[in-house]
Amino acid sequence: MVMTGSETPSPPYAQEASDAAETAARLAALDRYAILDTNPEKGFDDIVLLASRICATPVALVSLVAGDRQWFKARVGFDACQTPLSQSVCSYALLQPGLLVIPDLSADPRTCGNVLVTGDPFIRFYAGARLETPEGVALGSLCVIDTQPRPEGLTPEQATSLEALARQVMTLMELRRAQDSLRAVNAGLEAQVVQRTRERNRVWEVSPDLLGVLNADGYFETSNPAWQTVLGYTPEQVAGTVFFDFLHPDDLPRNHSAWDAALLRGEPALSFENRYRHAEGGYRWLSWVAVPEGGKVYCSARDITAEKAQGEELAARTTERDRLWRSAQDIHLVLDPDGRIVSVNPAATTLLGREPGEMVGRPIFDLVLPEDAGVTRDALAHAERDALPSFENRLSHADGSLRWFSWVAAPEGGLIFATGRHISEEKKSAAALAAIEEALRQSQKLEAVGQLTGGVAHDFNNLLTVIKSSTDLLKRPELSEERRVRYIGAISDTVERAAKLTGQLLAFARRQALRPEVFDAAQSVRSIGEMVGTLTGARITVSISVPDEPCYIDADSSQFDTALVNMAVNARDAMNGEGRLSIAVSGAARMPAMRAHAVVPGPFVAVSITDSGSGIAPAELDRIFEPFFTTKGVGQGTGLGLSQVFGFAKQSGGEIMVESTLGQGSTFTLYLPRAECPAGRSEQAAEAEPVTNGMGTCVLLVEDNREVGRFAAETLAELGYSTVWAANADEALAELEKVPFRFEVVFSDVVMPGRDGVDLAREIRRLRPDLPVVLASGYSHVLAREGVSEFELLQKPYSVEELARVLSKAVGRRRRGRLASQT
Template structure:
């Protein structure tokens, strides 16, 4: 008993359990019969702080210490004294073989063993680092196993999560439309570049080499010095249209870019983020733009509306004090009677009223358009004026379109006097009335409420062509447009009840069969049975308004066409670069005796270039809302948190990023790539609005209602709201309704094509959500992206790795493809992989093959976009007539898929590889077989 007491003395809780345990019921027997080696191990184990256990004997009885007990979970303390695999049956396959090696005399050590344990009532992934040591008995034979172990589950899962986040960050950088590079250390060693960077700078050996090694031709161009300065000072550098000359090129290229220092948690600079865009095409297109402007100038010179561009000058208090006429169309001189191009208004009109300077100055400073009517006493004329800012805001230039309305104003003033004192003039100034009645260009009439006129002025005949007899012999309602009769009679009835003058417009028939727009001023007479009407022909005024609207639309169309030119030029540039790589690689592959290493390199270059081309077309289809999204269940808050660092880098050090993300997950069902792109587009828009300095606030929270937006009513439901708010310049009210239109932009040439917010709008609509914008000029803008919220009970599954290439093994595939090249490729390559193929060139031919014998086919592989019956209609037909026959769709573009999804069918995106085609064919076929087995 002294030996037993010595071995089991102390040992914490497990020492107490072991002293109280009836060991005679186990294969170990009573403690006094335990061998000395076992007693020694137990004494060491119980007094150690490291998790340890001992298994002994043929049934491998388990003995363990306090620090091992938590690993057992709910199996502790009943595990003491029990056979090891009776306690851990689920690890017999993984651990049994290891223990057998130890009992055979071999020590075993592992740094990471993954096991699935059921120690807390459910299966969980666990990881351990341990060493198994064989223990001999008194006779030298191995009778036990001693284990010292450490559970590393948390560490492994944390490292896995960190690796996943790094991959996500790099994937996001890869998807960015601009070029990106990450440099480390004072020597500026390349750590990462995206595809856009290699597209701009060329295929080079980047990673692990410094900038001077990769770009020796930049000596003397100042880029080395800029990087050194950013690294040493910690101050970012931003460039616009900076010239750069690469090796082997005869002309400069131009870049917009930023060098942003990267800091560690202590604030020290450890590297530089370089990102931007090549703007060579924009710079070179300025000459073409000038030519385009000259074409549109012809329009302005031919219209009858006065047009000019002025340059406003201000004093130190930002008060407009003068402006100069930079250019004007011929109508300007006709409207004003002056040829003043190039002169300051203080020179040729020194007494011009103050309100002209104030109005034009406000437009130049704020960018808010103005529409007003005002008199210029210095010219003795009234003008209807529209003014809007043009060009660089710093240039303080304003475009002015105007019409001379002096004659109209004179008549209006005369009519106002007439209307104000109509009854007095009728009684006291009969002679003047008769003269006005005869000479007035306005149509004057006396009529009653029963529908007849008793007197009309001669201007009726001049304007409409009807004689006085014709006008007085018919009810005046018969001369009105049918759609205007009701509103006109209602206005007359209301005037008769209120005895107050009224105004309205309607259309009156002309004798030549047309309709004249007439503005009426009507006043009741004192007798209560008659009224006086004064009608003004609006034909000329409405024509001028249409001309003004046409001129404004022409300006906007010019801006849109320039944006389209930039977009198509950029796409053509990118595709030409990609085609150059493919063409060069295929030419080299044709060479005789080509080494296998080079052949592999050229084939890889073609494959990588095709992937980049597919990504580019995918981005264009996403903008056009013609691409089927790949929605996944993602945590919106987690996505925003992971992208916030990148937003900070894009925004610069002077923009403060504030995030508010709830602790509870906010799961949405959306395409993660498009979601991240929408966040970046809104953040970049906010950065530009703040001119690189301010506060950008990003919040995520669940909501139960989408408020009324535009013409849509409020929507109740479960949604997640992602809010991006800036402290920038705000959006003018008349531009709010246009900001989501493709190509609409308020930025200067080369600074944006108006596609970013259009992508946000398209993504929101295609994902079943909405986007709302609120803005106050001078205070900032808030965008709110609403997406449907989904509930997730179980943890999100991790993506399964792609299986290796699978042979066909005789599987029969009906290939439906109208393109001969693609059909030939698909059937030949599938045949090489062991598939049996039948090729139908359209849906009708496929139905004929199925009518012959549908049982011979294991799967149908069909294109979506085909003449006649498309692939989706064919798939529905197969599902109806042959419900056990699986269908795999293929498409590179389909507006039907973009609007309605894949209808439950598996989709393979073009361009596709042989491996992708084979895997998906086997996947859908295997899924259908499992479905049949379950159904049976």
């Protein structure tokens, strides 16, 4: 593919991070190839010669882009062996796949100021094929250059040949690297042979095991130094003593039998244990391997005295463990991977009324309540691989009653070892406490619902009053154009306020559709700092403290900014417009315990906003995040700002914490999970799609509400689209089957009876991967739970311009994709 354009740039900080990563990868790859500043090689010289002749250019280069220069492994028609990176045209070839062709370097904004273009040798035409490693890392290019512009570029045959020659350059580089590696391997093998020969000669001297050769008379003809280390005997003492004289008297009969078997019948002795007397008294346990050959016995012995002592200690502990097994009040089970009981302790008789003998061999599921079989099966599957955290189930007693047990388990030797504690009484107590807590929660819910209902009704009645009054005034005859425009504007502004109010309610309920992305929270705080100063006013001193290193989080950046603004506005109001406001960003290893959860291990990013305001009364700390709860006067706030912060934090996997002292101020800290640095280049920012006429483009409209569907169809018609309206997902799929390639885009509601819009969109993607789907919703638990990254989302209520823009964007992307696939 031949490419001449440039891509839409990323945000500066993302672009810099991506460029740095690509540069590091390129330099590392060049180091592995070890090719920079090497002597000319005929294979590379032949390739540039062929490239020059095929493309009919005076210059051809194999150019490798290093850290601050481009170096030429092979060149034709160009004197210099390298140039500074600022003069490099090949560096632009690294930014895109395929073949880069610049017909006139003096007319291209990227190269018109290059000294090689404005001065000698006055180059004008450039074509470069990327040199890529098998891993896809771009190292440079095989390029051809002319001093005359070429508006027509290269012929297809020349372009194909240039790319093929570029691949041959990489083949030669891979061959060089393979040859270098082979030479290194050969050198390493030779060194290993020398080293192992030395090691073999040293093994006899340094081995901690006793080594020796016995003759037929029972004397060690040779012995290594380990005899003196382990038993205290010199080589002369070993050689002058028949080996039977070293033995413990109790071991003599067994050793005579083994010696006869080895010497007379040629039978080796493997792991044969006996006790040898130490030169200073006492005995050491040895484990022997003795192999007879040629009338001699070649021996090796390891000192196992410590292991023997450990074995005796283990036997004592096993006795102790068996005593605990028998006397324990908890049930101890040994299970095979299928859940069959291999062993059970006597506590089963006390807790389940069953003798251990009648339980061994039976599946544990014979005792488990059927409703608990699933969780028990999952627990066993986990315990086969790793230690199992505590889980609970119910087992049947011999008298037919049920008993609650809390289990822990761990795998060992292909079996599962489980311990169960009887917790029936604790369960009864917990159930009683839960009933009391549930009654309290229900009481609190009723109070919150009452407050929420009143707040929603109050605010929406105010908004509806503006809309109703405006529509009534629009009906009056002889209404001036100026007033008509004013009333229509009032309706539009009020609808936007209603949509914002709904969005804040959804944020608190964690039912908004977030668009998560990985971004630097510290950079976002820096960017929003100036706006915070504008919001708070000149009498409030704003200070911002952020670390130098990025603090990446995976969240909706727009909702993050909104949460910061809401907290800043809340702080401003608490200070009555005068005081100090501090915003700080830092890393946190854990999220502290708060409200209903314990400490949560991190890492997290903590964003704190501290004010010097009036503070919050302790009795109100637990209520400040409730929707419509506010301590401000009438008309000074909706009481939804902190609710949005609360909902955003929860839905993003984090939490909001508040610390306050009356008369001294408050600190709100937003904790969000820390994310890894985004790999590779960030997605390019999408250009705003212009509002264009649909030109008869066919849209499949899917909407179950008749009024909304009729309005949407009329709106699409006004925008120049032709529409087929389906009332549900099944009808939509049926329309797609009638004429498969009739539609260019699908516009569907999310919340519908039966199959919802997300399910429909995924089915369409499976059937027609090239057909774009635009979803519309004002509320959907499906979107809030699963996200909308797969499809375009249009938030209700939407404007005609927004609808036109998103449809134009979707159709345009599809058409560009088709065109690209055809070329």
